[in-house]
Amino acid sequence: MRKALVGLMIFVISMAPFHAFGGAALDTVTTNVNSVLDVLRDPKLKGESGKKAKEQKIEAAADKLFDYVELSKRTLGLNWNKFSMDQRKEFVELFKALLRNTYIDRITGYTDQKVSFVKEMPLSETTIEVQSVVVSGNGRTPINYRVIKKENNWKVYDVVIEGVSLVNNYRTQFREILGNNPPQALIDTLRKRAGK
Amino acid sequence: MAQSKPQEPAAPAAGITPPSSDEYGDVTAKDVGERAPSSASAGASSDEYGDVATEDGASAEPREVIADPIKPFNIAMYHFNDKLYFWAWKPVATGYKYVLPREIRGLFSSFYANLKAPIRIVNNLLQGEPGYAGKELASFLINSTIGVGGLRNCAEECFGLRGRYADFGQTLGKYGVGFGFYLVLPFVGPSSVRDGFGFLVDWTMRPQTYIGDEFFSYESVGLYTHEQINSTSFHLGEYEAFKKASVDPYVSMRDIFIQYRKNLIENR
Numbered sequence: 001m002r003k004a005l006v007g008l009m010i011f012v013i014s015m016a017p018f019h020a021f022g023g024a025a026l027d028t029v030t031t032n033v034n035s036v037l038d039v040l041r042d043p044k045l046k047g048e049s050g051k052k053a054k055e056q057k058i059e060a061a062a063d064k065l066f067d068y069v070e071l072s073k074r075t076l077g078l079n080w081n082k083f084s085m086d087q088r089k090e091f092v093e094l095f096k097a098l099l100r101n102t103y104i105d106r107i108t109g110y111t112d113q114k115v116s117f118v119k120e121m122p123l124s125e126t127t128i129e130v131q132s133v134v135v136s137g138n139g140r141t142p143i144n145y146r147v148i149k150k151e152n153n154w155k156v157y158d159v160v161i162e163g164v165s166l167v168n169n170y171r172t173q174f175r176e177i178l179g180n181n182p183p184q185a186l187i188d189t190l191r192k193r194a195g196k
Numbered sequence: 197m198a199q200s201k202p203q204e205p206a207a208p209a210a211g212i213t214p215p216s217s218d219e220y221g222d223v224t225a226k227d228v229g230e231r232a233p234s235s236a237s238a239g240a241s242s243d244e245y246g247d248v249a250t251e252d253g254a255s256a257e258p259r260e261v262i263a264d265p266i267k268p269f270n271i272a273m274y275h276f277n278d279k280l281y282f283w284a285w286k287p288v289a290t291g292y293k294y295v296l297p298r299e300i301r302g303l304f305s306s307f308y309a310n311l312k313a314p315i316r317i318v319n320n321l322l323q324g325e326p327g328y329a330g331k332e333l334a335s336f337l338i339n340s341t342i343g344v345g346g347l348r349n350c351a352e353e354c355f356g357l358r359g360r361y362a363d364f365g366q367t368l369g370k371y372g373v374g375f376g377f378y379l380v381l382p383f384v385g386p387s388s389v390r391d392g393f394g395f396l397v398d399w400t401m402r403p404q405t406y407i408g409d410e411f412f413s414y415e416s417v418g419l420y421t422h423e424q425i426n427s428t429s430f431h432l433g434e435y436e437a438f439k440k441a442s443v444d445p446y447v448s449m450r451d452i453f454i455q456y457r458k459n460l461i462e463n464r
Contacts, residue, residue, distance in 0.1 A: 163459020
């Protein structure tokens with residue numbers, strides 16, 4: 001009996017790291033996405049009066065969810081190296097502003113629907129895809145979050161909706177602009193967008 | 197840092213530059229899930245080039261590119277469809293949504309979805325999915341009868357039967373036929389040579405096609421128009437959000453089309 005218990009203990013302890021690795025990404029994304037949705041659904045934050053508070057809360061929740069630097073790097077690809085340090089920092093801020101609006105637009109449409117987190121799939125040593133499904137009256141939309149492990153924290157670096165990767169989509173657009181223009185031109189374009 | 201020719205990838209970028217520990221530091225192709233630029237092979241040994249390509253293949257999506265040889269035409273059609281949305285689809289669908297309650301519009305959605313069952317049955321068969329073809333056939337029979345001519349998706353709601361989307365462009369893709377090139381169709385939207393042809397083949401499988409005398413008769417095009425308005429009434433605001441989110445809407449839509457179709461062919 002005792003032997004069996006010790007054996008079980010060793011088994012549990014040896015398995016623990018795998019569980020910690022396996023479930024953590026799913027848990028983190030589930031928690032962070034739900035906290036964004038909770039803010040969106042909060043009845044106290046309805047209407048014009050709650051709008052400002054709502055935006056701030058969403059921003060705080062989104063900051064926990066996304067790794068904007070990683071997103072920016074993957075979106076620019078090797079063009080990242082052509083940006084100066086100041087341009088990189090400015091790009092991250094501007095892209096963050098654009099993404100925040102985009103993502104909020106996308107998920108505010110989903111507030112009345114049911115979001116369920118299905119499973120996670122390892123992509124590489126440090127990256128995992130967390131798969132979710134949004135069920136609404138019109139059908140099921142698969143939304144997958146690609147997360148990367150950094151300093152024991154899982155952060156989203158890409159969102160894939162119905163097979164369409166956000167990073168790939170912006171990368172195609174930015175590459176087209178950077179094909180004929182210097183990095184500053186892209187930054188100016190993004191700044192104009194943010195200024196609107 | 198002004199680059200005289202930014203379109204040429206910097207030669208030593210892949211594999212040679214050591215990744216910086218600073219989060220704002222330089223990146224390698226592997227870091228950002230990108231294909232190593234082909235010019236890198238000039239500066240790197242064949243081993244190094246091979247390594248990057250292998251690792252890249254494991255971590256990154258191979259990028260699908262589509263030829264766009266008739267871009268001026270496509271851009272013109274893109275603008276045509278854009279105006280069509282803001283001047284016709286959107287106001288009409290908004291009024292339509294105001295007049296008809298959600299439930300009624302839902303009945304129409306089911307009705308049109310049911311009429312497209314032959315497309316799904318045939319293409320599921322062609323794609324080697326007889327099980328799903330059978331489910332789609334059963335759904336079609338159930339919905340057309342108990343579901344009162346397809347007004348309700350009773351097959352799924354009453355019997356839990358869930359079919360599988362399939363179209364002929366997708367079938368061709370599964371057979372290994374490539375996109376051809378990008379093609380924006382007026383009224384229909386983003387497509388390709390392959391998928392545009394698929395659309396025509398699927399059109400022949402719609403029962404509505406045969407209510408008129410011609411292939412594109414007033415009756416069938418009229419029904420198609422109503423189907424589109426009905427569908428748009430559920431998706432108002434989405435196109436606006438798409439435009440707001442994109443930096444170059446034409447390029448963005450083309451890329452979304454490619455990624456979406458590719459996923460439909462490879463993963464579904």
